Amino acid sequence: MSPGAPRGGRFDTRLEARRRAGIRFMWLCRLAVAFGVASLVVLLVSLAADGLPALSFEFLTSYPSRFPERAGIRSAILGSAWMLALVAVMSFPLGVGAALYLEEYAPTNRFTTLLKTNIANLASVPSIVYGILGLAVFVRFLALERSLLAGAATLSLLVLPIVNIAAREAIRAVPDSLREAAYALGATRWQAIRHHVLPAAMPGILSGTILGLSRAGGETAPLLIIGALTFIAFDPLSPMDPFTALPIQIFNWTTDPRGEFHALAAGAIVVLLGVLLMMNAAAILIRNRFER
């Protein structure tokens, strides 16, 4: 029994109007895209205009000062360098170690699932909360005071989930055949990891670590919370020294009501962005270079 085709309905397709509505919508979307791109352009251009004139050898090598013409970012650069080195030393082994545990050792059970969920959640904890943790635990409870070590420990906690997640991805991408080949030659689990898995995963791990460090290099809030906003007119020489860092110095100069200091803030931003962009570019290069 064939009920027959539905026919004879009236359609008013208004194709022209629909086509025009589509074009209007597309331009609306283009406007949105332009807003984002224009924001970036305005930001970069105004920074270049204000910041580039501030850059000079004296600016890079002088300590901060009450006098804008004498102020520089020497202690901030050194502080940031110390900070990044310490964060790298702390977060790399811990992040990669945890990644190796989760990908190569951990049994499939609820504790492992809990660990993974927990790390994912830690990655989205606000950075200011890490600052509070650092203030209570490192600065006050462990009495590290407002030292480089306290700041670096705080930032390491913040960066750990990032390093860990990147390292796990890199380790997962290593084919099982490589492990099996090592085992077949009589290697122990650690020997297989050390000589085969880790080298193969290293580009991914390094690129993830650099991205994590670049995040740490730009963080301001946790350092403010642990009390790093202080006047530092000397070179930090040990992890226990008080410090300033580029983001802190930028924050400080931005809050200064005197306009002359704003140009210095722009100059420091150009330096900071330059370093961070180079780190990101390095991360991308490493990943592309070694990925087959």
Added chain:
Amino acid sequence: MRKSEPGSASRHTRVGERLIGALLFASGALSIVATVGIVVVLLTESLGFFAEVSPVEFLAGTRWSPDLVPRSFGILPLVNGTFLVAAGAALIALPVGLATAIYLSEFASIRTKRTVKPALEILAGIPTVVYGYFAVILVTPVLRTLFPGVGVFNAASAAIVVGIMILPMVSSLSEDALSAVPGSLREAAYGVGATRFEVATRIVVPAGLPGIAASFILAISRAIAETIVVTLAAGATPGMTLDLLQSVQTMTAYIVQVSLGDAPSGSIEYRTLFAVGLLLFLITLALNLLSQRMTTRFRESFR
């Protein structure tokens, strides 16, 4: 295969192997320590705070004046400031981000994508302090020219800049959601005579909605947690205003204010920092969990 212990090793190697396993386990367990640390720190200091201030006064009070007598610890003004800035930022970032995502996923040529996406990635990688500078040096003066009477500190400047800051997050996560919608659905819609506009807005966006919602929630959570821009641009005036042109204080800006003020351990000011931090932590945690749940459901729906 991977989990089994292969080969027969000497006793010396076996001890080494177990030591390494234990070390790796310890570094894995550190994440639990960090979480427990956060919760314990926030809770213990907050308990001290709530011994002096009732949770009802804290959560329902509309006056926040922790250092001026008569003291008052109603957090609603800080919550109000936080949500005012976050709402303003969302007003910019959600529509603009979604429209950007739709354009990139449904309309843009490969060449346009290749220019726009890296630009948005750079925008996403810029540190918050730079955005803060942007707000103070560029956006606030423009606002003050447009609206005479606007103060040096105002919620609008912070909201605009936080909006630009979370924009890349909305656009990239929403684009992921739209791209995850199977091409077969687009073909089906084209097949009955839909235009590209209708395919995008009536099929692809509704199908990607849970993923889009997840990106919205995550971006709002990020705006709520944002610290530096609001500290620099919105000021330190806790209040119940809904006027974006007024100065407000957010929860995060208050935390910064206390920590810059060198409050002694054990004092009530020091403890407010943890009580406010705890509330902030709980709000963002709830939003992040909600977002994760929506993402999971979205992924399952297209399996």
Added chain:
Amino acid sequence: MAPEAVLETVGLGVRYGETRVIEDISLTIPKRRVVAFIGPSGCGKSTLLRCFNRMNDLVPTARVTGQVLFRGRDLYAPGVEPADVRRAIGMVFQKPNPFPKSIFENIAFGLRINGFQDDIGDRVEASLRAAALWDEVNHRLDADALGLSAGQQQRLCIARALAVEPEVLLMDEPASALDPIATGRMEDLIGELRGDYTIVIVTHNMQQAARISDDTAFLYMGELVEYKETQRLFTNPEDERTEAYITGRRG
């Protein structure tokens, strides 16, 4: 008497970037016939089918040369709206692809965007009846279409196409994702629709082509090798490549 041609291609070629997928194809699809395209995978039969409703437009690198005439009008002429073409020439795809909406809304979608002026409920019912699905779903039109079985989903997709009154139905291996029973029902349904629509069906299943089609075209490496009445093509192939394919010597 030559039957009236609904679709006709003249020297049709399609390239994806540098790759030529089909070349110089000229054929006529007569009105109210079921025409099957067969051939080994990669022979270009789906690409050819997708020229008839300009679905290839959606592939950015696709370039179409030559002409496709629908009732004498070139579908690729400037000023022709692809959306208009696709309403008149409906399509059913390889895998069932209902929208993640209710059964009702799946069919109402095409009606709404095309400005249907009559009662949408009536038309939804008529379409479901025509697709032999009404009896199975009439009590749950508000249910999620993704909850239907694969066979039901594919019939829903046919109902969705029928609702906007196409003259031609293009079917791209419509039963390839279905089990044998659902495939049988699909073939029965095609039999019911044959008097009312011109149907062009791509299939990799020669028995299916033999069972349901009036005419069959054999494509090989982007070229139209042989095209005639199904009966004659299968019993009396002229080209040795056709013979090799239908006797299973080349797959």
